[in-house]
Amino acid sequence: MNLKELDKNYIANTYSRFPIEAESGHGSILIDKNGKEYIDLGSGIGVNAFGYSDKSWCDAAVSQLLKLQHTSNLYYTEPAVKLAKLLCENTGMKKVFFSNSGAEANECAIKAARKYAMEKKGDDYYTVITLKNSFHGRTLTTLAATGQDKFHELFNPLTPGFISVTAEDIEELKNAVKTQKPAAVMVECVQGEGGVIPLSKKYLQEVRKITEENDVLLIIDEVQTGNGRTGKLYAYMNYGIIPDIVSTAKGLGGGLPIGATLLGEKAENIFAFGDHGSTFGANPVCCSAAISVLERITDDFLTEVTKKSEFLFDFFSKCKGIKSVSGMGLMIGLETLRPAKEVIFEAMESGVLLLSAKDKVRLLPPLNIDFGLLEKAANIIAKICEKEN
Numbered sequence: 001m002n003l004k005e006l007d008k009n010y011i012a013n014t015y016s017r018f019p020i021e022a023e024s025g026h027g028s029i030l031i032d033k034n035g036k037e038y039i040d041l042g043s044g045i046g047v048n049a050f051g052y053s054d055k056s057w058c059d060a061a062v063s064q065l066l067k068l069q070h071t072s073n074l075y076y077t078e079p080a081v082k083l084a085k086l087l088c089e090n091t092g093m094k095k096v097f098f099s100n101s102g103a104e105a106n107e108c109a110i111k112a113a114r115k116y117a118m119e120k121k122g123d124d125y126y127t128v129i130t131l132k133n134s135f136h137g138r139t140l141t142t143l144a145a146t147g148q149d150k151f152h153e154l155f156n157p158l159t160p161g162f163i164s165v166t167a168e169d170i171e172e173l174k175n176a177v178k179t180q181k182p183a184a185v186m187v188e189c190v191q192g193e194g195g196v197i198p199l200s201k202k203y204l205q206e207v208r209k210i211t212e213e214n215d216v217l218l219i220i221d222e223v224q225t226g227n228g229r230t231g232k233l234y235a236y237m238n239y240g241i242i243p244d245i246v247s248t249a250k251g252l253g254g255g256l257p258i259g260a261t262l263l264g265e266k267a268e269n270i271f272a273f274g275d276h277g278s279t280f281g282a283n284p285v286c287c288s289a290a291i292s293v294l295e296r297i298t299d300d301f302l303t304e305v306t307k308k309s310e311f312l313f314d315f316f317s318k319c320k321g322i323k324s325v326s327g328m329g330l331m332i333g334l335e336t337l338r339p340a341k342e343v344i345f346e347a348m349e350s351g352v353l354l355l356s357a358k359d360k361v362r363l364l365p366p367l368n369i370d371f372g373l374l375e376k377a378a379n380i381i382a383k384i385c386e387k388e389n
């Protein structure tokens with residue numbers, strides 16, 4: 001049996017895959033079983049921040065793997081402490097809880113907010129307000145947080161205590177904060193799965209003001225936008241606000257599974273012994289890999305990310321087959337005249353890998369992609385978008 005048939009026989013049917021058998025990669029290039037090369041503008045959904053088999057990232061992970069692969073949270077380990085210190089120093093947050101995925105990072109944020117509100121205001125203050133069209137994960141609680149009904153239908157009852165309001169409608173949020181006894185407001189600065197849609201500065205600053213005034217924690221979900229993706233270390237840094245809790249994952253490990261929940265001043269001492277935990281959390285190999293990722297996201301590096309972003313925005317804005325360009329940094333959504341699905345499929349055939357987000361084409365290239373490769377891929381995409389059906 002070939003791989004495709006074996007996959008069909010043995011792997012749960014949750015994914016519809018492209019007809020590519022990924023075998024190896026280097027830099028921004030993915031190579032399939034037949035030796036065909038692709039410029040990968042999806043980065044494993046924003047995970048491979050420095051592309052495939054990056055030398056210093058591999059060295060960091062492998063040298064730790066050969067020393068100590070895991071020991072549990074019963075003991076102290078240096079990579080976890082170093083990574084937590086680095087995250088705090090670079091953000092001003094105070095403490096970190098490590099997990100293994102974006103959904104778990106959000107679960108921790110929600111637990112922290114609920115405990116904070118319960119202790120401060122009483123146990124009827126548990127509701128978390130999120131935005132319509134958001135995406136926060138696939139566990140039953142983060143599905144409840146996700147403001148899109150299509151994800152909910154088959155899995156009710158979901159965790160209670162979540163409501164969603166319309167992004168950019170500040171009156172609706174104000175009213176919800178006043179009437180719903182919320183523990184927290186949780187938002188993505190740029191809705192990723194929802195169609196690569198940034199919040200306006202005015203709206204998010206207003207959200208910060210209202211949550212501050214009402215002592216409601218503001219959680220920023222930086223699972224997709226974090227770790228340099230938007231041209232700042234974290235997307236909230238583009239907005240001139242300071243959140244109470246930040247969750248992140250995807251790009252943090254550069255390709256190894258890690259989630260982190262950063263707790264700010266109000267939240268740093270919410271958890272006591274036994275309140276939360278994760279067997280795999282703070283895995284030393286994942287933490288070493290994440291340190292190598294974070295140490296390379298310097299101001300100079302972020303300037304390069306922004307330059308590449310400006311090139312893509314400029315280039316695609318002038319492209320005849322593209323109606324609009326949205327996003328921030330190297331997180332870009334293209335509204336194409338042709339159906340996104342067709343564009344993505346033809347790009348794959350032409351050697352460029354793309355993602356979708358709702359009815360848009362989504363780009364999340366490796367942050368260190370060569371300018372030349374980026375230009376080449378952009379030209380291929382433009383040609384496909386301009387083609388007459």
Ligand SMILES: *Cc1c(COP(=O)(O)O)cnc(C)c1O
Nearest residue numbers: 101102103135136137192223224
């Ligand atoms: C991907 C994503 C998640 C879920 O992350 P997993 O690692 O798949 O659990 C949560 N929030 C946002 C904004 C995401 O993009």
